[in-house]
Amino acid sequence: MAVQTFLKPALPLLTLLPGLCLIPVVAILVRDGHGGGLPLLIQFAQGALQPSFDPNLLKNLWQGLQITLVIAILSWGISSGLGVILGFLGSRTLWRTVLGSAWPALLFRRLLSPFRAIHELIWGLLLLQIYGLNGWVAIAAIVIPYSALMARVIADQIDCHESPALPVLQATGGPAIAVLMTAVIPAVSSAIKNHIGHRLDCALRSALILGVFGLGGLGTDLMLSLQSLQFHDMWSGLWLLAIAMVVLDQILGSLQRKQRIGVVISVVLMLALVGSATLNLDLSWPSGTLGSVLDVLGDDHNAAAALFELNWVAVIGSTLLITLMASCIATAVPPLLLLLWPSPGSLRLQSLIWGALRLLPTPLSALLLLVMAKPSLPLAALALGLHHSGVMGRVLIKDIRETGFGSAQTLERGGATVRMSWLYGPLAEVSRSYLAYASYRCDVILRDTVVVGIVGSAGLGWQLIDALSSFHWWLVAWLVVAFIGLTLLGETITERWQQRLNCKAVVL
Amino acid sequence: MTALLELHQVSLDQRLQSTSLTIRADERVVLLGASGAGKTTLIQLCNGSLKPSKGSIQWRGQPFASLTRHQRRSIGTLWQDLRLVEELSVVQNINSGALGRHGLLWALRNLLGVLDKDACLTVMDQVHLEPSLLNRAVTQLSGGQRQRVALARLLRQRPELGLADEPLSALDPVIARDVLDTLLSFPGCLISLHRPDLIHRFERVLGLRNGALVLDAAPETISNSQLEWLYRRS
Numbered sequence: 143m144a145v146q147t148f149l150k151p152a153l154p155l156l157t158l159l160p161g162l163c164l165i166p167v168v169a170i171l172v173r174d175g176h177g178g179g180l181p182l183l184i185q186f187a188q189g190a191l192q193p194s195f196d197p198n199l200l201k202n203l204w205q206g207l208q209i210t211l212v213i214a215i216l217s218w219g220i221s222s223g224l225g226v227i228l229g230f231l232g233s234r235t236l237w238r239t240v241l242g243s244a245w246p247a248l249l250f251r252r253l254l255s256p257f258r259a260i261h262e263l264i265w266g267l268l269l270l271q272i273y274g275l276n277g278w279v280a281i282a283a284i285v286i287p288y289s290a291l292m293a294r295v296i297a298d299q300i301d302c303h304e305s306p307a308l309p310v311l312q313a314t315g316g317p318a319i320a321v322l323m324t325a326v327i328p329a330v331s332s333a334i335k336n337h338i339g340h341r342l343d344c345a346l347r348s349a350l351i352l353g354v355f356g357l358g359g360l361g362t363d364l365m366l367s368l369q370s371l372q373f374h375d376m377w378s379g380l381w382l383l384a385i386a387m388v389v390l391d392q393i394l395g396s397l398q399r400k401q402r403i404g405v406v407i408s409v410v411l412m413l414a415l416v417g418s419a420t421l422n423l424d425l426s427w428p429s430g431t432l433g434s435v436l437d438v439l440g441d442d443h444n445a446a447a448a449l450f451e452l453n454w455v456a457v458i459g460s461t462l463l464i465t466l467m468a469s470c471i472a473t474a475v476p477p478l479l480l481l482l483w484p485s486p487g488s489l490r491l492q493s494l495i496w497g498a499l500r501l502l503p504t505p506l507s508a509l510l511l512l513v514m515a516k517p518s519l520p521l522a523a524l525a526l527g528l529h530h531s532g533v534m535g536r537v538l539i540k541d542i543r544e545t546g547f548g549s550a551q552t553l554e555r556g557g558a559t560v561r562m563s564w565l566y567g568p569l570a571e572v573s574r575s576y577l578a579y580a581s582y583r584c585d586v587i588l589r590d591t592v593v594v595g596i597v598g599s600a601g602l603g604w605q606l607i608d609a610l611s612s613f614h615w616w617l618v619a620w621l622v623v624a625f626i627g628l629t630l631l632g633e634t635i636t637e638r639w640q641q642r643l644n645c646k647a648v649v650l
Numbered sequence: 651m652t653a654l655l656e657l658h659q660v661s662l663d664q665r666l667q668s669t670s671l672t673i674r675a676d677e678r679v680v681l682l683g684a685s686g687a688g689k690t691t692l693i694q695l696c697n698g699s700l701k702p703s704k705g706s707i708q709w710r711g712q713p714f715a716s717l718t719r720h721q722r723r724s725i726g727t728l729w730q731d732l733r734l735v736e737e738l739s740v741v742q743n744i745n746s747g748a749l750g751r752h753g754l755l756w757a758l759r760n761l762l763g764v765l766d767k768d769a770c771l772t773v774m775d776q777v778h779l780e781p782s783l784l785n786r787a788v789t790q791l792s793g794g795q796r797q798r799v800a801l802a803r804l805l806r807q808r809p810e811l812g813l814a815d816e817p818l819s820a821l822d823p824v825i826a827r828d829v830l831d832t833l834l835s836f837p838g839c840l841i842s843l844h845r846p847d848l849i850h851r852f853e854r855v856l857g858l859r860n861g862a863l864v865l866d867a868a869p870e871t872i873s874n875s876q877l878e879w880l881y882r883r884s
Contacts, residue, residue, distance in 0.1 A: 149762055149763040150762075150763055150785075151761060151762050151763075152737065152738050152739070152742055152761040152762075153737040153738075154737060154738075154761055155758065155761035155762060158758075549733065549735070551699065552699070552727075552729070552733055553746070553749060554719075554722070555697055555698050555699065555722055555725070555727075556722065556723055556726065556727075556747065556749065556750055556807055557719045557720060557721075557722045557723025557749065557750020557751070557807075558719070558746075558749035558750055558757075559719060559749075559753075559754065561754055562749045562754060562757045563749075565754075565757060565758075565761075566735055566738075566746050566749065566757065567735075570735045570736075570737045570738060571735070571736070571737065573737050574737055
């Protein structure tokens with residue numbers, strides 16, 4: 143009788159173990175921390191309860207919000223359309239049905255991968271340098287990676303939902319397109335609609351971050367308020383943003399539920415918003431100087447010099463370290479809070495906490511943390527990790543609500559404590575899909591390191607922003623190539639992990 | 651004999667009419683009735699999953715609501731849908747039956763690897779489960795094996811009263827016999843069945859019809875016509 147006795151953590155425990163990363167992170171923050179920033183943090187917290195109602199400020203913030211919303215809505219709309227088309231072209235099922243071979247799908251996927259590997263902020267800063275400040279620059283910066291990212295998710299969804307009716311319909315001898323429309327589209331339409339809806343929330347956050355880095359809109363206003371320590375003004379903007387997010391969520395809900403009045407109101411609201419915001423947003427066609435960048439890139443000497451300018455091991459190592467720490471924090475914090483406070487009633491309050499963490503753009507939360515501690519990699523990781531734990535927390539609570547609390551009640555009746563019941567019940571039940579989503583989130587976090595690199599004064603993101611500021615184009619090019627390589631490597635690893643879990647991440 | 655579970659004029663909406671019932675230690679009770687007669691409702695009231703709209707339930711003379719977690723583990727249930735934790739292995743599922751006797755640290759250690767192996771192997775042996783399945787994911791088991799894992803978990807819980815809701819449905823005769831033997835080994839049990847041919851293995855037969863308790867007798871006193879009436883459609 144051979145019984146293996148190796149340590150093999152079960153899935154619910156794997157959701158908690160990354161929390162061990164918090165120990166060194168907190169230890170380093172305590173070492174690097176200083177009490178000097180505490181009054182500022184208290185002022186920041188007070189600002190939430192006493193936002194400024196100055197009419198001029200509110201007018202400015204409203205105009206900023208309009209710009210952010212229009213950038214988000216237009217880029218979301220365009221990337222959704224492109225994403226669906228490219229997603230179908232990247233589907234193995236489609237090409238196998240039409241041509242009998244899936245190789246064009248693989249080709250499309252490979253061609254699109256560099257576009258999604260580059261963060262929208264990098265696209266934004268690159269396009270800003272080439273074409274100058276223009277509304278289309280911000281929109282294009284979001285559309286390019288989002289279209290490629292949505293294409294990948296949609297192609298995966300189509301391939302995952304391959305209908306058992308497909309071979310039956312093919313055998314009827316009907317045209318391939320008709321077969322696909324009958325067997326595939328109805329099966330995936332719900333998943334695609336959900337994903338497209340989720341991307342609006344992401345587009346809004348991306349538009350905000352672009353604003354933080356100078357591309358206009360509410361993000362710029364929030365950044366300026368934070369830099370001048372006007373927390374009451376900053377909170378006026380954050381509350382406006384929160385209201386906008388709730389309204390957008392409701393609009394999306396009514397669109398998904400196909401409520402006729404909701405749809406009409408949504409369309410009218412969006413048209414009115416786009417119309418009025420165009421008064422404040424420059425949407426003229428940009429005239430660029432791409433040629434000058436290409437001229438610089440033509441100099442081979444600069445290329446080689448730029449390549450040996452950096453200590454690549456240190457730069458890539460610090461990027462990976464931020465990613466690892468932030469991923470651990472983002473994955474472990476929601477289940478830890480759930481077990482700290484396990485009851486159906488507490489889920490609503492936990493949702494509010496996750497919403498608040500998503501509300502504040504990562505660069506701003508990183509700057510806020512900077513008032514309490516010296517710049518360091520753990521600080522950058524904490525800012526990034528907490529923001530993404532807002533997203534992970536939302537996913538965890540949604541999954542648990544869908545699964546129900548029956549298992550916890552059953553275990554409690556058997557004598558288990560409430561915490562044990564939630565660990566072995568609801569958390570265990572959702573752990574597989576949660577970990578699959580966490581692996582997808584690691585990819586996103588790796589891309590997002592560019593946003594917080596400035597806080598850690600380290601990583602590819604920091605170097606990239608530095609190179610862009612000094613128009614060092616060859617270094618920019620090498621850094622972008624490094625980012626693409628890392629992101630694609632990360633995607634390959636997380637795909638393997640998802641295969642091991644036997645669960646594809648349901649990217650909302 | 652000591653009264654374990656007492657139901658005093660318990661009713662629940664349209665599902666169960668006013669029912670009074672006492673189950674004593676060392677008493678093996680079978681619950682019969684057609685589908686929809688209220689068997690599952692009665693089992694769920696007995697284990698506290700459902701709360702009665704009227705009446706009261708007591709465990710060893712104490713109201714259900716005031717039971718501590720250590721007292722609650724004295725009532726164990728073999729659910730019809732088994733309710734295994736699909737993300738865990740066989741040994742982790744079996745050990746989850748013992749959560750009521752341990753703390754959170756033990757629960758976390760159980761998720762890390764094989765814990766209390768000997769105790770698990772003992773109960774696995776009792777339900778005729780191969781020891782080589784100890785580390786297997788429960789999702790990889792057959793229906794009969796899963797049923798036996800659920801039963802082993804119940805044995806690990808060591809309840810005084812074992813409740814089971816149609817535990818023999820969809821089992822082959824050999825596994826069904828093993829499962830029933832194990833359930834009858836508990837100090838007290840209440841088992842709902844669709845098998846009138848097995849009533850001679852119990853000391854008491856309860857019959858439900860349209861949500862009312864219409865039969866409560868020793869098996870040797872029950873006639874075939876009474877059994878047929880229980881299952882006849884009204």
